[in-house]
Amino acid sequence: MTRAQLTEKILDIKREKAWTWKYICEEIGGMSPTLIVGALMGQMKLVKPLAAKAAKLFGLSEVEERMLNEVPYRGTPMPPTDPLIYRFYEMVMVNGPAWKALIEEEFGDGIMSAIDFDFDFERVANPKGDRVKITMSGKFLPYKYYGNEQGIPDYGFKED
Amino acid sequence: MTRAQLTEKILDIKREKAWTWKYICEEIGGMSPTLIVGALMGQMKLVKPLAAKAAKLFGLSEVEERMLNEVPYRGTPMPPTDPLIYRFYEMVMVNGPAWKALIEEEFGDGIMSAIDFDFDFERVANPKGDRVKITMSGKFLPYKYYGNEQGIPDYGFKED
Amino acid sequence: MTRAQLTEKILDIKREKAWTWKYICEEIGGMSPTLIVGALMGQMKLVKPLAAKAAKLFGLSEVEERMLNEVPYRGTPMPPTDPLIYRFYEMVMVNGPAWKALIEEEFGDGIMSAIDFDFDFERVANPKGDRVKITMSGKFLPYKYYGNEQGIPDYGFKED
Amino acid sequence: MTRAQLTEKILDIKREKAWTWKYICEEIGGMSPTLIVGALMGQMKLVKPLAAKAAKLFGLSEVEERMLNEVPYRGTPMPPTDPLIYRFYEMVMVNGPAWKALIEEEFGDGIMSAIDFDFDFERVANPKGDRVKITMSGKFLPYKYYGNEQGIPDYGFKED
Amino acid sequence: MTRAQLTEKILDIKREKAWTWKYICEEIGGMSPTLIVGALMGQMKLVKPLAAKAAKLFGLSEVEERMLNEVPYRGTPMPPTDPLIYRFYEMVMVNGPAWKALIEEEFGDGIMSAIDFDFDFERVANPKGDRVKITMSGKFLPYKYYGNEQGIPDYGFKED
Amino acid sequence: MTRAQLTEKILDIKREKAWTWKYICEEIGGMSPTLIVGALMGQMKLVKPLAAKAAKLFGLSEVEERMLNEVPYRGTPMPPTDPLIYRFYEMVMVNGPAWKALIEEEFGDGIMSAIDFDFDFERVANPKGDRVKITMSGKFLPYKYYGNEQGIPDYGFKED
Amino acid sequence: MTRAQLTEKILDIKREKAWTWKYICEEIGGMSPTLIVGALMGQMKLVKPLAAKAAKLFGLSEVEERMLNEVPYRGTPMPPTDPLIYRFYEMVMVNGPAWKALIEEEFGDGIMSAIDFDFDFERVANPKGDRVKITMSGKFLPYKYYGNEQGIPDYGFKED
Amino acid sequence: MTRAQLTEKILDIKREKAWTWKYICEEIGGMSPTLIVGALMGQMKLVKPLAAKAAKLFGLSEVEERMLNEVPYRGTPMPPTDPLIYRFYEMVMVNGPAWKALIEEEFGDGIMSAIDFDFDFERVANPKGDRVKITMSGKFLPYKYYGNEQGIPDYGFKED
């Protein structure tokens, strides 16, 4: 059994039962829908208590439950051909240089983590058309400036 | 002159003057730093009053000022090799399927616009390491379900 | 079951019954053939009343009917190797820069939507060889020029 | 001199003079703006009388005028990174299979030409946001079904 | 059933019967072997009378016969890894620019059609090693120079 | 100096003098226009007497003449974006499998050489539109079936 | 049945019988192990007498024996990810320009054939570590310099 | 000025002075040679005191010194064609799945940081040939399992 086969099985059951993701996430609970849906679609790991709940909800075997608790080989084909996902890709492609310039000026040399990271979205009513509002935060991780072969020196200066 | 040459010139002046992006954005004003920095780096158009301010600040010629007011050929090479930008790319690659599932369940068939879209980030102090907090919103655009050759019919049903 | 398997099944039935797309679209009705054929080939969602008609026509199960009502992961491999589809791709590749220049001059900075978009084609008799006439329209979406961190300002100027 | 250098020169002059494409196309006249702008951007050939007008307008040398009359090596990098052009690319990627099915059913085995092809766009006012309306037509070219080594036979049947 | 599965079935039968392509093409008749073999390998459509003959020869079902009469999604993976096919690809890669220059000088701006196109090959005995002689012809299609928004004008000049 | 720079110089002179390729090939003579134009565009070597004639015609230096006599690094970017060249590429992509099957059945295991190869094209008048007729021949090269480590054995059978 | 399936079957039998390639090549005999192993792995054709021996050895059906006698669609995915094969790829990537310069200087304009080509390797004992010694030879094929439209002329000079 | 131009200038000076990297790193001091050489080759930022030392050593202008203190757009073309760098790439390609399995079993779901990361290498004498010994360490960053829309819940369980 591969993780892709388990995902297909879960989607088959969801369709057969006519469940929504909202219902599924409420039943499993305890984590962001992004993580729960991500796990059920093969991109995230479900921690054991949630894998147990998911297994009960979907009627999965013990082995399938364990697979949901495994860290999958993450990632999907790029560039995304689906328009909804492509728009996010385009935001990065067009705005990436500006984001880099501004984040580095504010935080110094480093990155915003895609691992120690949270994400939420909500619907914002708007007379011109409702908007998708996204809030996310990621830990800033500074590049480590490390020492020479004789050990990590005291640079005697702060990073700048 | 190409837009890339203008970008290089602007970065040379910024470096020579030892200006920060914060200073530059305050001087030009009136728009999000993401858009102003994006325009100066060749990914966005500056509207005329701001292009005039930018030209004055950087001592640009009238022709260069007009170029800042042009819509550039947007986009940067993908996949991004720079770690800071790659982390955003990875968020889309790993979370894209879950975002698609959740947004479509909430909003129906369509996309979150990358055009009618705004973006902001701020620093959030955190004892375990400060975080980059990002807030963005994009207009939801529903797929248009259009009619047959004899005109757009009244479907007699709402989209579902 | 994957969407690709459902598409293969539908094409098998169409072949077995020797139906034309014209017949199928008339039976399902209510939308452009581009959308109906697109949905049956796995690129579009059929709204519920049409999915029900399609299911009845093809003798699909309830679960298959629900799948037709799902938003698929859109997109096909690019560049297209099929000559008919490649010609459209080539039109974009060769004429893209001119279209961009002319649309932006007429409408300002933005895009013609590929989502809020309709498409129709008809046969035009011509003594030198009939022509395929295509008419499409897409909503123009202006790039949003948004404000700085203190909120969306009144720019005091119109976009130019 | 390369065609790309000539394009850059023409765009420099356009910017310096603050001309619009509309003005340029009226001055050169006699063909669709798509073709004239396409030629000035290095994707089309200008026939001699128009090349002469373009050369006069832009103050080009005789050699540059001749270059405008040459057939360029057509094509631009794909996939397009610019959002405006990408939307056209996406239309082909998502709708290509349906267009193929419908055109082949109506016209038989063949293609819609991207060479014997015309294109026009206009602005359509719309209270929900103006639309870009595109009309294009291309000659349908049937696949030639040719004979065996002893010459082209009379098939005794019409293509089906 | 996919077209690739039908091709595999046909090749299995050909192998089992130990038939040559020459025999198969004579039995089906009426068209160039390039087209008949192309159709049996999934790249061309067989017109109805020939599809009927092919179905009888290979013992295909009525549904399989109909599939042979469908226009397939044409095209094979590129670059070709097989040496025989790669040599043709290399001819285009190395000689393409010269062919373009010479054909455009002789015929004007346009293309040699790959649709209204015929192909034949024969063996030419040669004491230094027999040669494959290929003869092909394609209709020259001139680029259409079309008019402006007010209709197709009389240019008052011939294309040059 | 690179070969690409020499090609650009030759094309500049051709444009300045308003020469045709026909004129240039007649002046240089002695070989197919495909080879002469190919060499002037950087894809072929001109043998010494022809390089001398070309140098005289274009007023090239002795060093440039020698460069024309060098074997260039052949090949152009693929896939070709130019429509004229793409049509040849498409012929190979669509017809390659059939050509392979037919040539191998006629000649055995091997290839048609792209090196010991000649090419000619001519215009064929046709009331429905003139045609480009291409004739080419290439030496058939059989795959060598060689022996084991103790030398090339006498197989005692002919290749089949 | 595809050639890949036959290869998998042959490898399954080899594994089950615990045969070495040396044993298999001795049993089939008559050709270089490179060719025999190549054919059993789907990259070469086995001539009929050897296909018969291979079929007997592996207990293949008559149809499978015929498939071994067919010319396969040659080629494997590139770049090779396997380290052993990559090292050969790297030799070409790094040394290709020097090989080209030296072979062309010695032989003139042309190629070393990859078709009329033989290959052998042997183990050479060496106190610092045994070496793989490879000997190969390929026929040199000169580029054909062919004539103009009026036939192949007598150039009156030897190629240089 | 681009960062690539500054790198080329620095390498020119290094060559002219016949300096070693060892000498350069000792002169600049205070950080690992990997970071200093990385910065001089355009992949890392030099903190201000070190940029000042580097500027003095190489005789750089104040503007060039500031550029060394900027965070560059990191990353080099992949896959690496240089054999030395390719070997590292190959280690990741071949061993990546095992490293992932073992690190996740030991540390849980997360990554080893490539940002908070240090690297050192040393020469280890060995009678069979000296070895390059590499020691590196990276902070383990666990995937953040975050809560639902009503805030981050207390899961009541530890991650497993």
Added chain:
Amino acid sequence: MTRAQLTEKILDIKREKAWTWKYICEEIGGMSPTLIVGALMGQMKLVKPLAAKAAKLFGLSEVEERMLNEVPYRGTPMPPTDPLIYRFYEMVMVNGPAWKALIEEEFGDGIMSAIDFDFDFERVANPKGDRVKITMSGKFLPYKYYGNEQGIPDYGFKED
């Protein structure tokens, strides 16, 4: 049976038994976990005694045991989409040029072997977050500078 199928079977058994890699490696023993896990995941060969132990542990057939003893076709798709593996890829992409410069200065022209290579990792407790410490060493292999056609000369100089 393919190696990928064997890997899937082994992972199924590991999941069913709820074994850790640590347990599996202790049971099989005798080699680094990187090699054992690598072999079980299809990237390495297990020597016979270990293949026998692995077969006993997992209840594999004799044929499957032999497959574990075969050298697989190594390599996994690149670039890696999984974040954990990507971080290693990024280290090479960003630091490759500096590593090359420093290793070549210390060792001369050559590479660090990815074949005669060992790897180990351990957990290092750290109050700011535990670290993954990696130690690896590879044999340095100098480029061989070999002689001309008359044999390997005595260069009379040491490599520098």
Added chain:
Amino acid sequence: MTRAQLTEKILDIKREKAWTWKYICEEIGGMSPTLIVGALMGQMKLVKPLAAKAAKLFGLSEVEERMLNEVPYRGTPMPPTDPLIYRFYEMVMVNGPAWKALIEEEFGDGIMSAIDFDFDFERVANPKGDRVKITMSGKFLPYKYYGNEQGIPDYGFKED
């Protein structure tokens, strides 16, 4: 100055002087022409005494001489578009699997080095057309099977 610029300069001088590679290699001497030509074309390092001879021969500056003594960033674009180099690439692509199977059976798990490697070619007269004979040898490097965390164990068995 980049290595590519130095290569261009050397080729310019070679052309101006009308030198052959044979002459150049005799003048520089002491190593295989493959290495000397490789170094002059930017793919190899020349050891100091040879770099000195090359500098004298070509009249290079001291700095240029030092650059010839540097290890370049090796590698050329792949796949090769030039027919001569492509044929070597094709040999690897078609024969790679057989070479892997045979070398591994003879030598065990490992590679033939592309670093500790020598290469020679010679012309072999042949009445059917002269042949390029290539002899190369590379050190066989066995994969290192290393121990677990407690040190390298004595496996008590030889590798098999």
